[in-house]
Amino acid sequence: MRVTRMAFTPLRSVKATGALRVRHIMQKMTHRLTTELRRLAFEHHDYCVSCNYRFKEADTSHLGYSEDDEPLYVCDDCSNQLRETAIRHYFMPRPYEVPDPSSKLWRYMDFTKYVALLSSGGLYFARADCFDDTSEGAKGLRRNKAHWNEHYLQFFRSAIENPPEGHECKLSKSEIDEQAQRLLLEMEAGGESHRKRTFVSCWHESEHESEAMWRLYSSFLANALAIRTSYQSLYTALGKNPSINIGRVKYIDLKRSYAGVNDAFWRKRKSFEHEREVRAILSDFKCPEAGKIIPCDLNVLIEEVFVSPLAPNWFVALVNDINDKYSIQVQVSPSELVEEPFF
Numbered sequence: 001m002r003v004t005r006m007a008f009t010p011l012r013s014v015k016a017t018g019a020l021r022v023r024h025i026m027q028k029m030t031h032r033l034t035t036e037l038r039r040l041a042f043e044h045h046d047y048c049v050s051c052n053y054r055f056k057e058a059d060t061s062h063l064g065y066s067e068d069d070e071p072l073y074v075c076d077d078c079s080n081q082l083r084e085t086a087i088r089h090y091f092m093p094r095p096y097e098v099p100d101p102s103s104k105l106w107r108y109m110d111f112t113k114y115v116a117l118l119s120s121g122g123l124y125f126a127r128a129d130c131f132d133d134t135s136e137g138a139k140g141l142r143r144n145k146a147h148w149n150e151h152y153l154q155f156f157r158s159a160i161e162n163p164p165e166g167h168e169c170k171l172s173k174s175e176i177d178e179q180a181q182r183l184l185l186e187m188e189a190g191g192e193s194h195r196k197r198t199f200v201s202c203w204h205e206s207e208h209e210s211e212a213m214w215r216l217y218s219s220f221l222a223n224a225l226a227i228r229t230s231y232q233s234l235y236t237a238l239g240k241n242p243s244i245n246i247g248r249v250k251y252i253d254l255k256r257s258y259a260g261v262n263d264a265f266w267r268k269r270k271s272f273e274h275e276r277e278v279r280a281i282l283s284d285f286k287c288p289e290a291g292k293i294i295p296c297d298l299n300v301l302i303e304e305v306f307v308s309p310l311a312p313n314w315f316v317a318l319v320n321d322i323n324d325k326y327s328i329q330v331q332v333s334p335s336e337l338v339e340e341p342f343f
């Protein structure tokens with residue numbers, strides 16, 4: 001049994017060498033986070049934008065502004081370029097892989113869903129606890145939970161016993177156990193509520209149209225269509241919003257492993273591997289609805305529309321007609337699956 005990734009990293013002291021570095025590392029954080037700064041850190045998540053240093057887990061990353069008030073996202077060594085430090089983070093790798101900008105993403109749907117997309121002018125994000133897959137956001141199988149509990153209790157005990165430099169743990173063993181148990185309970189409660197504040201838009205990543213996806217994601221094939229976009233277009237159409245994470249789902253064998261606390265919505269069971277899912281995820285603590293519509297530039301999002309292999313000829317004309325009504329300029333093509341073969 002293993003946990004795919006640790007959830008938290010105990011605070012580690014920042015090792016500074018020169019006095020100048022110490023001053024910059026210890027510069028007071030202003031918490032002034034402009035969208036540009038958040039976007040810069042989001043897009044360059046793994047690297048220092050100044051020296052290209054690749055962050056390792058638990059390194060410190062510094063977000064702030066240069067002398068010219070330009071946003072900066074830098075490592076310890078480059079932190080002396082910051083006139084203002086907005087915030088410092090203990091670096092954690094993303095719990096998902098980001099596809100190539102040009103990688104093709106598909107969404108198969110019925111005509112009515114397509115009209116809803118056009119008429120709302122936004123992409124529907126469904127709340128995670130409303131999915132057909134009741135294991136959405138699961139960290140593991142209930143029968144393995146005792147092992148999972150033990151792993152995290154151990155982790156919490158170690159974090160309590162080893163506080164950051166300058167602090168001392170004065171708790172007795174039983175007090176440490178008690179606190180670890182409390183943290184475990186809080187984490188469990190968090191797991192349930194997380195499903196209610198996580199909103200997801202699902203896509204299928206593939207270079208090609210998929211026969212299986214037509215059958216899976218449309219209830220009436222004669223009236224189905226697929227829109228094709230790319231990672232870059234999806235990200236851009238959603239306004240390059242640093243609060244929306246877009247990445248690949250990783251398929252794991254829940255019988256042998258778990259999803260970590262921050263991974264759960266980026267992990268699915270191996271039985272779903274055929275979906276090759278890329279998802280966009282956002283959190284909303286206040287929305288009580290089963291889903292929410294996020295405004296989206298549809299002319300950027302929709303690179304091409306394909307109609308189902310079983311659609312009659314007039315269906316292409318109908319889709320073109322509805323596109324005109326909503327000022328969507330996009331090519332509508334018949335399914336590649338109906339191209340005539342020769343023998």
Ligand SMILES: [Zn+2]
Pocket residue numbers: 048049050051052053074075076077078
């Ligand atoms: Zn650097």
